[in-house]
Amino acid sequence: MPTTRRNWNQNTFSRYKKEGRGSGEGSDYVPWIKVQDFPSKGWSSKTPGWKTKRVHEFPSNHELRTFYILEWSDKVIDIREQYPLIDLERAQKIAREIGVNYPTDKKSGMPYVLTTDFMITQNVGGSEEYIARTVKPSSELAKKSVISKFEIERRYWKELNTDWGIITEKEIPLVLANNIRLIHSDYYFEPTEDLTENQMLAIALELKGRLKRYNSTVVNITKSLDKDLKLEAGTSLRIFKHLVARKEVLLNMNVKIDFRKITTWDHQILNDGQVVSL
Numbered sequence: 001m002p003t004t005r006r007n008w009n010q011n012t013f014s015r016y017k018k019e020g021r022g023s024g025e026g027s028d029y030v031p032w033i034k035v036q037d038f039p040s041k042g043w044s045s046k047t048p049g050w051k052t053k054r055v056h057e058f059p060s061n062h063e064l065r066t067f068y069i070l071e072w073s074d075k076v077i078d079i080r081e082q083y084p085l086i087d088l089e090r091a092q093k094i095a096r097e098i099g100v101n102y103p104t105d106k107k108s109g110m111p112y113v114l115t116t117d118f119m120i121t122q123n124v125g126g127s128e129e130y131i132a133r134t135v136k137p138s139s140e141l142a143k144k145s146v147i148s149k150f151e152i153e154r155r156y157w158k159e160l161n162t163d164w165g166i167i168t169e170k171e172i173p174l175v176l177a178n179n180i181r182l183i184h185s186d187y188y189f190e191p192t193e194d195l196t197e198n199q200m201l202a203i204a205l206e207l208k209g210r211l212k213r214y215n216s217t218v219v220n221i222t223k224s225l226d227k228d229l230k231l232e233a234g235t236s237l238r239i240f241k242h243l244v245a246r247k248e249v250l251l252n253m254n255v256k257i258d259f260r261k262i263t264t265w266d267h268q269i270l271n272d273g274q275v276v277s278l
Contacts, residue, residue, distance in 0.1 A: 008105040008108060008110055008112060009105065009107075009108035009110045010108070010110055012110075013110065013113070016032065016113075021033075021084070022082075022083065022084035022086055022113075025078055025080070025121070026051075026052050026053075026054075026078055027052055027053045027054045029052065029054070029078075029080045031056075031057060031080070031081050031082035031083075032082045032083065032084035032086075032113060032115050033082045033115055034057055034082075035057040035058070035059060044057070044058065044059050045057070045058045045061075045064050046058075047064065047067065047184070048185075048188070049067075049071065049079060050071050050184075050187045050188075050245075051071060051076065051077060051078060051079060052078060052079060056079065056081055057081065057082070058081065060135070062135045062136075062137060062167075062168075062169055062172065063081070063117055063118075063135045065172050065174070065177035065178075065181075066117075066118065066133070066135050066167055066172055066177075067079065067081070067118075068176075068177045068180040068181055068184065069172065069173065069176065069177055069180070070118070070120060071180065071184070072176070072180050072253070073122075075122045075123055075124065076120055076121070076122055076123075077121050077122065077123050077128070078120070078121035079118060079120060079121075080118070080119040080120075080121075081117060081118055082115045082116075082117065083115060083116045083117075083118070083119035083132070084113045084114070084115050084116075085113060085114045085115065085116065085152075085153065085156050086113060087156075088111055088113065090156060090159065091111075091114060091152055091156055092111060094151075094152050094155045094156055094159075095148075095152055097155075098148070098151055098152070098155070100148040100151075100152070102152070103149070114149065114152065114153060116132045116133070116134055116153060116157070116164070117133060117134050117135045118132070118133045118134075118135070119131075119132055120132075120133060129163075130162050130163075131162065131163045131164070131165070132153075132157045132162050132163065132164040132165075133164070133165055133166070133167050134150065134153060134164070134165075134166050134167070135166075135167045135168075136166060136167075136168060137168060137169060138168040138169060138170055141166070141168070150166065173254065175253075175254055175255065175256055176253050176254055178256070179251075179253045179254075179256070179257045180253070182241070182257055183241040183242075183244050183245040184245065186238050186239075186241040186242045186245055187242065187245040187246065189238060189239060189242040194232070195231075195235070200239065203225070203229065203231070203235070203236065203239055204239050204242070204243060204248075206225065206229075207221070207222070207225055207236055207239055207240060207243070208243070208248075208249075210224075210225060211249070211264050212264070214264060215263065215264055215265070216263065216264060217259075217260060217261060217262060217263050218237070218240055218259050218262045218263070218264075219237065219259050219260050219262075221236075221264070222236035222237040222239075222240055223236070223237075237259065240259075251266065252266070
């Protein structure tokens with residue numbers, strides 16, 4: 001539940017509101033806190049999203065890995081990071097009820113706006129459902145300051161009838177997250193000066209055919225296709241990753257992916273919406 005620690009006062013709060021932070025959905029959403037607002041800890045990430053078509057910002061590896069899992073889920077339709085508990089009156093009232101001091105800026109006295117790491121929109125039986133999730137290392141959960149902030153957060157979302165929970169590294173399937181990371185940037189495989197969209201579609205079709213016909217590794221098949229079509233080295237492998245990201249080629253994502261070892265017997269290809277075993 002991060003809070004920004006830089007020049008927090010009424011003017012900053014008003015500026016954030018004017019910038020639209022914490023509002024919008026999908027590509028229009030603006031996180032309440034951005035990476036540059038955090039004190040530098042030497043690590044941060046900005047990652048283009050599949051579902052939202054905007055850049056997501058994460059201050060920790062745990063949050064980035066959680067994001068990858070959410071991207072892969074067919075139920076999730078929107079991901080909003082650093083979602084604010086914007087009703088300060090409600091949040092401060094909860095703090096008084098549980099007997100803790102609500103966090104405020106020492107210099108200005110302005111109460112901080114606490115945030116939930118993820119507000120997730122899911123499609124459940126054709127209806128939209130919102131769930132709030134906070135990501136925290138398990139080693140942090142015994143700290144009194146963390147516990148009190150989590151209790152404010154839990155009660156806040158309960159009053160708004162929103163399911164809330166904590167995700168630690170123990171709940172993040174590391175192999176799956178790392179596999180999604182390998183293919184994530186190839187979800188949008190854009191045309192280039194050398195390849196039009198139609199040419200890319202033709203290469204993808206030829207690649208699918210070769211994956212069915214030949215008993216070999218993915219790397220060998222994609223290298224051969226690059227050579228035969230006089231493509232830049234790695235082009236066909238990127239298209240393979242694109243097909244995996246789009247779930248047109250299915251891999252066991254719970255086993256560590258090594259493109260040098262994956263063979264045509266290790267995956268399936270979707271044809272007209274149907275799974276075809278190789």
